[in-house]
Amino acid sequence: MNVALWISQAVLAGMCLISGSVKSTMSMERMLATGQTGVQGFPLPVIRIVAISELFAAPGLILPWWTGIAPMLTPLAAVGFGIVMIGAAASHSRLREPKTVTVNLALLALCVFVAVGRF
Numbered sequence: 001m002n003v004a005l006w007i008s009q010a011v012l013a014g015m016c017l018i019s020g021s022v023k024s025t026m027s028m029e030r031m032l033a034t035g036q037t038g039v040q041g042f043p044l045p046v047i048r049i050v051a052i053s054e055l056f057a058a059p060g061l062i063l064p065w066w067t068g069i070a071p072m073l074t075p076l077a078a079v080g081f082g083i084v085m086i087g088a089a090a091s092h093s094r095l096r097e098p099k100t101v102t103v104n105l106a107l108l109a110l111c112v113f114v115a116v117g118r119f
Helices: 002-025 028-033 044-067 073-094 098-118
Strands: none
Touching (some): 073 098
């Protein structure tokens, strides 16, 4: 169980880093051109706030549990990223992108797994 939790945490942290990096550095047009269609309809400052949240979640999913310093932050990071995935799924659903919604829901399931497993 512990190995599955660590793998899930690593996958989630990697997704947070990738998505947060893209959203924090690219223009709105570039994000849309590279497939980040979920940003459509949101102002750039909102996208940047989500990016910062994702970038903070990445180390939060790994470091607290690994170091033993404030380990309660790991499941809280999973809950936070899960909330972001709910918003992402809603956004992609509005855009009628069922494949992306499925990915968002799979990541949400991993978030729930980590949160429950680490609480």
